[in-house]
Each structure stands twice: as C-alpha cells, then as structure tokens.
Amino acid sequence: MDSSIINNYTQAANAAALQADKYRKQANTYSLLRLGIFALMVFAVYLTVTNDDFTIMAVAFIVLLAGFAWLVSKQAAFERQRDYYLNLQRINENEITSLQTSDNIYSNGQQFANDKHLYTSDLDIFGNASLYQLINRAATTAGNFKLAAWLDAPASKDVVLQRQDAVKEIAAKNEWKKELQTLLLFAKNDDPNRLINLFKFLKMPLNFPGERALGTYAKVAPYLLVLAIVGALFLPLVKSVAILIALVNLGIVASKGTHIKKADMVADKIGTMLGNYAGVFNKIESEPWQSAYNNALAQKLKDDDTSAKIKELSGLISKLNYHLNIIVGVVLNATMLWDIRQIIAIENWKRNNQQNIEHAFDVIADFEAIISIATTNINYPEWVTPVIADTEGYTLKAKNIAHPLIRTGNRVDNDYDLNNTFGIDIITGSNMAGKSTFLRTIGINSVLALAGANVCASVMEVSVITIVSYMRIKDSLNESTSTFKAELDRLQMLLAAVDNEHRVFFLIDEMLRGTNSVDKYLGSKAVIEQLIAKKGVGMVATHDLQIARLEDKYPGYVRNYYFDIRVENDEMLFDYKLKHGECKTFNASLLLKRIGIEVGE
Incomplete structure (x- = not known):
C-alpha cells in the first residue's frame, strides 16, 4: 500500500474539516442575527398598536422582511458551504478506509447479485467483500445500475478503449473527481x-x-x-x-x-x-x-x-x-x-x-461509472491498463497478475500465457494450494479489463471474451434442487454459452462433486472432450490426476499446470505459484491428521 496516497487523502480530509468548521461558525452568527430581526418585528407591532399608526407597521414590515430575507440567504449559503466541506471530508476519509479495510460508504451492489449469472456470483462481482464494493463511487441509483451493467458483460473493443482514455483523464483530475463525488453525495x-x-x-x-x-x-x-x-x-x-x-x-x-x-x-x-x-x-x-x-x-x-x-x-x-x-x-x-x-x-x-x-x-x-473504475488508477498506481487484443484466436496473457480483493501483503502473483490460440488448461493441485483463487484471479481481472478499468497485474493482454464460470455450485431447498442437479444445470448453461455467446472463456473448478468418483471422472472427461470438440477455451481445475492424461490424447489442445505444496516435518508449505505439468503431491491425509483422523496406508 502506497503510504503517500493515504497521506494525501488525510491532508485533504483535514483541510476540508477546517473549512467546514469556519462556515459552521458563520452560519451560526447569521442565525442569531435572524432572531434579532424577529425581535425588531415584534417591537414594530408594539409601536403600531400603541401609536395607532399603520405606517410604522408597513415601513417596518418592508424593511425588516427584506433584511430577514437577506440574512436567510446568507445563512443558507454558509450552510451549503459547510455541508459541502463536510461531504468532501467524508469522501477523502472513505478513500482511506477503502485502502485500509476495503469498506465503502457506497453500495456494495448486493441488489445486483444473481447466482444464475454467467460469472458474477462465482467471481465475487457483487455483494459484501466484492469487486463492486471495492470500486463503486456512484451515489445515484442510475449510476449504480450503470456500473453494474459494465461489470455484468464485456464491452466491445472500441468501447473499452474509449473508456480507458476517459478513465485516464479522470484519474489525472483526482481533485475534480472528489469534488463531483462531493456534489453528488446527497443522492x-x-x-x-x-x-x-x-x-x-x-x-x-x-x-x-x-x-x-x-x-x-x-x-x-x-x-x-x-x-x-x-x-x-x-x-x-x-x-x-x-x-x-x-x-x-x-x-x-x-x-x-x-x-x-x-x-x-x-x-x-x-x-x-x-x-x-x-x-x-x-x-x-x-x-x-x-x-x-x-x-x-x-x-x-x-x-x-x-x-x-x-x-x-x-x-x-x-x-x-x-x-x-x-x-x-x-x-x-x-x-x-x-x-x-x-x-x-x-x-x-x-x-x-x-x-x-x-x-x-x-x-x-456515465460519469459516476467512469469515476468508479478510475478509482483503481488513483488508489492502486501499480495496476496496469490492459491491452485489448484483436487476434483470431484467444489471447489472455499476464505477468504478475494477482487477485484485487486480496490485501497487498497477502496476495501472490502469477504469470499466465494464452497467445492467439484455442485450448484448455488443466490445473491440478492439493487442497488450499491456490487453484480456485487463480481461476478467480484470471476471471475478475478480465472483468475489470473489459469494463475499461486497470487490472491487478504488471502486464495484461486480453481478447474481448465472455467469462462463464462453474465454481460455487449450491443446492436449493426452495427449488428442490440437489447439488448434482445444480451442477447439471450449470453444465448445461456452460455448454449452451459456448455455442451461443461471443468467445466464451470458461473457468471450471472441480466438476461433478455431487456424485461418486468413477462417474465424476468419466463425466468430467466427457464434458472436457465435448468442449474440445466445440473448440472451447478455458481452464479446468481438478483434484483428479486422471484428467491430466487428456494432454497425452490432445497434445495440441490441452496443457497441464499445477499448484503444489512442500511438506517439511509434517508441515505444509504453500507457495501458490502456477507451474507447468501435473501435481504429484496431495495433502488431504495431512489435513485429516490435523483434526485427529488417521488415514491408513
């Protein structure tokens, strides 16, 4: 985390607080003067009655009413200035909080959450601790819907490039950005x-x-x-x-x-x-x-x-x-x-x-959506503007790509290279080694890139693709849906998307968990082979080493990657680094042993 960015926000918040206090005192002064006008009005009525002279009341009314209106106007102006600087202070403090804890005074987008969307649920796009919560700076209802729409689906290359230019310009006008947010905070x-x-x-x-x-x-x-x-x-x-x-x-x-x-x-x-x-x-x-x-x-x-x-x-x-x-x-x-x-x-x-x-x-x-995604440029200057590829095959290349929702000190970056081709990458590895996080890292950064935002990487190039995920499969008592039925529904959606959506890039994490190991392997293998037949492109994470043998059968289409662990003195050491090949080390027995369950030979 860049401490100079937090220092800048802190100084700006303190300066706004001083201005707010100055205008508060001025507003209070004019409020007291208004009481004086009211007292004079009462006195004028008293003189009119005691002297039985309507002229006193008429003149006093005109003069005092004009004076009262002027005082009201001045007090209102000071109160508007006070409220403006209080809101500006709040805007700066919110950026500090966002950088330190990822909390946000703006909506986290829970109203847009949809378990049946192609990817938003699996990639934590909306809701608590989501991408939307991290970047949203939209105060208006329309602005929230606009930003959600940009994260809901990829834009065309031309639109992404236009947004990138717009975002860079807004990012260079951070003071203007904060002032517009301040003016809109009432909404x-x-x-x-x-x-x-x-x-x-x-x-x-x-x-x-x-x-x-x-x-x-x-x-x-x-x-x-x-x-x-x-x-x-x-x-x-x-x-x-x-x-x-x-x-x-x-x-x-x-x-x-x-x-x-x-x-x-x-x-x-x-x-x-x-x-x-x-x-x-x-x-x-x-x-x-x-x-x-x-x-x-x-x-x-x-x-x-x-x-x-x-x-x-x-x-x-x-x-x-x-x-x-x-x-x-x-x-x-x-x-x-x-x-x-x-x-x-x-x-x-x-x-x-x-x-x-x-x-x-x-x-x-539109401006609120642009301001929201420009937040990544300002608060995370180490993030990079991605190149939008225009290749015949799929391109998704990145260096030092990491998950934007993991704190800087905890996240591990990786490299990935899919260059103008069609293919499926099989990723094997131990429990907790990083397979699921890596899939989400690729997915969420692609969503950012194709919305026009910067990405959490040092280099990234990506085609305009439609992400389709198969990760968090849940049963539903309300819909009388078992886990296996939910998985079948998701697979059906994935296969339909490959046929009908524009350039689908799928992210599959452990297929068919709701059935026995034999059916799981045979079904997973069949699905992947059907995806190969459809020239599908994406990643499949699995614990099943037999799936890795597909590289032997389809050497020009399937590549193997893995995440592994090192075991030293019965301790598991994770490096969370993606490597070529297939995993040879697994850790389920060690994890079971830690909770008191001994696994036989």
Whole structure:
C-alpha cells in the first residue's frame, strides 16, 4: 500500500474539516442575527398598536422582511458551504478506509447479485467483500445500475478503449473527481422515487384553467396593491380597498388549490435536489475535456444548456415552496398571487425543456461509472491498463497478475500465457494450494479489463471474451434442487454459452462433486472432450490426476499446470505459484491428521 496516497487523502480530509468548521461558525452568527430581526418585528407591532399608526407597521414590515430575507440567504449559503466541506471530508476519509479495510460508504451492489449469472456470483462481482464494493463511487441509483451493467458483460473493443482514455483523464483530475463525488453525495440516501416522480410530473401537463388570464392578472396585482397602500397613507378610506385586493388575491389562490396541491406533491424537497444537480451539471460542463468519451458526454449537456435550465427549474420549485411558511405564504399570495405565478412559470418551463432531462441525468450515471473504475488508477498506481487484443484466436496473457480483493501483503502473483490460440488448461493441485483463487484471479481481472478499468497485474493482454464460470455450485431447498442437479444445470448453461455467446472463456473448478468418483471422472472427461470438440477455451481445475492424461490424447489442445505444496516435518508449505505439468503431491491425509483422523496406508 502506497503510504503517500493515504497521506494525501488525510491532508485533504483535514483541510476540508477546517473549512467546514469556519462556515459552521458563520452560519451560526447569521442565525442569531435572524432572531434579532424577529425581535425588531415584534417591537414594530408594539409601536403600531400603541401609536395607532399603520405606517410604522408597513415601513417596518418592508424593511425588516427584506433584511430577514437577506440574512436567510446568507445563512443558507454558509450552510451549503459547510455541508459541502463536510461531504468532501467524508469522501477523502472513505478513500482511506477503502485502502485500509476495503469498506465503502457506497453500495456494495448486493441488489445486483444473481447466482444464475454467467460469472458474477462465482467471481465475487457483487455483494459484501466484492469487486463492486471495492470500486463503486456512484451515489445515484442510475449510476449504480450503470456500473453494474459494465461489470455484468464485456464491452466491445472500441468501447473499452474509449473508456480507458476517459478513465485516464479522470484519474489525472483526482481533485475534480472528489469534488463531483462531493456534489453528488446527497443522492446516496435520497429517495430514488423522487427523481422518477419528477420525470413523470414534467411529462404531464397540469391543464391549469384560465392560465393566460390569471398570468396577466398576477403581473398586475402587486402594482394595484401598492397603489392602494400608498393611497391609504393619504386617504384612510382607501385602506379598505387595499384589504379587499389582498383578500381577493387570497381567494383566487385558494380557488386553484387542487392544481397547486398536485404540484406540491412533486415539489417537496425537489427544489433543493435540483439545485444540487444543477451544480453537478455545471461541474461537468465547465471542465475542459480531451478524451472523446468524456467530451461527448459533456457536450450533450452544453448543447442543451442543462445546468442553467435545471437551476431555473430548481429556483421555480423552491419559490413555490415559500408557501410552506404560513406567514410568508399568506403575505406573498395576498400581494402577488405567488403560487399561481410559480405554477404558470413551471408549466412554461415544462413545455420548453422537459424533453432532454432524462438524457441529462443519464450523463451523470456515465460519469459516476467512469469515476468508479478510475478509482483503481488513483488508489492502486501499480495496476496496469490492459491491452485489448484483436487476434483470431484467444489471447489472455499476464505477468504478475494477482487477485484485487486480496490485501497487498497477502496476495501472490502469477504469470499466465494464452497467445492467439484455442485450448484448455488443466490445473491440478492439493487442497488450499491456490487453484480456485487463480481461476478467480484470471476471471475478475478480465472483468475489470473489459469494463475499461486497470487490472491487478504488471502486464495484461486480453481478447474481448465472455467469462462463464462453474465454481460455487449450491443446492436449493426452495427449488428442490440437489447439488448434482445444480451442477447439471450449470453444465448445461456452460455448454449452451459456448455455442451461443461471443468467445466464451470458461473457468471450471472441480466438476461433478455431487456424485461418486468413477462417474465424476468419466463425466468430467466427457464434458472436457465435448468442449474440445466445440473448440472451447478455458481452464479446468481438478483434484483428479486422471484428467491430466487428456494432454497425452490432445497434445495440441490441452496443457497441464499445477499448484503444489512442500511438506517439511509434517508441515505444509504453500507457495501458490502456477507451474507447468501435473501435481504429484496431495495433502488431504495431512489435513485429516490435523483434526485427529488417521488415514491408513
């Protein structure tokens, strides 16, 4: 583990904490000043009553309301800054935790786990202690789904190369990356239905009766009321006219309560959420991009002026929410028919802008997926960008390849070489010698490579392949499925995939465990020979040394590899290194002896 990387994150987290504390103190100061404004408002009411002079109340109300609004605005700005730096601190601390323990504040992808997928269950792609948990930095629901889709299936060579360039560019902009994550962190715990409801609301016209006439009157009403108030200063009788106008305005707003309530159902907290997203869109739009992938995504937003439009909608919905404060709502509706003005403005916005909004949010999901896989470039600089081979045969070559989910001090690397060919590698070895881990190492790094990410190796070259695994075979009481039946189902899926999927590379770990040794050998041999007949390519790990004899029968197609142990003074020593040939040393009797079971000669 590179200590300088952790030091950088630690310094950044501490700097963010200092900034958060500064803005917290400023927000608290303005909160106290707001209490002072409220006290002055009470005093103004007292003077109005004791002096029976409406002018005091009118002037004080206008001045103090303006002052209160300014203080609220300033306090809100400081609180936003405070929350931003608190989130930035959290983002940096999460990277430290990820490097040290692999824990992550983001989703581990358990919702995408699927035991019947071609490989994700066997290779620990989703769920606790998974690849997804290691790299995921997506806060939005769409971003989580996007990243899961990239790990669920290999991309084409062109797409992988585009993603590689995009990832390198993001990795070189680590501060920008962390800032975007900070701006998006609010979405991690946000209700995903809120955004879905917004999309529905934008597509559904409100059909507001009398919209044009009401819109015209709403523009004129404030001037009429101001004239009446000014007139009341000179002619006391006009005071009644001012009150009447205010009451009429409130009545009009109340008569449209049903339509306002429909908008309210969506507007709750949406204004703030959209304001947050406006900042995200602006962050993407304003950054200069060089890679074709990132530039194309950002250009979609620029062409539609997305950040400005989202900010405008956020402002309109936030203004509609002013009526949630009863006193403010009554005053604004009495003077300006506030709710009606905002409803009409929102409807006009919907007519002009709603068509591209969902596409804009999909751009954020793409950036979150890119940011997630760029995490490997930043946090693990020793990992390498794989070469995507374009050979007629299968290519899967690697040097010093290791399992990315095993801690640096514990994992053992290996070399592997399958170069522009078709073939099956038989891997024999003792229990716990490393066969299964090696198969998963090849599989999980291939998944990373074909998603566009760096891999845990010093060199890797891989064709665009579809991994199909046969490793963790489980019975199912709910489905009345025995282990052997589950194995047959998995074999059927594997053989069908070899026939139908693009360039399948299979990983088989100990076939037919649910039957007797004779049937196990004969069945395994038959399956491998059928795979050879189909020109199947992959690896088969087994304890059965007789399977290794297939190299004699198919010397141009089958290769033997093994993992072995050394036994010294009844102690088993593992080196976890892949070697050519077949294993000669096994350890089951030693393992049984350790738990008190003596095995005869």
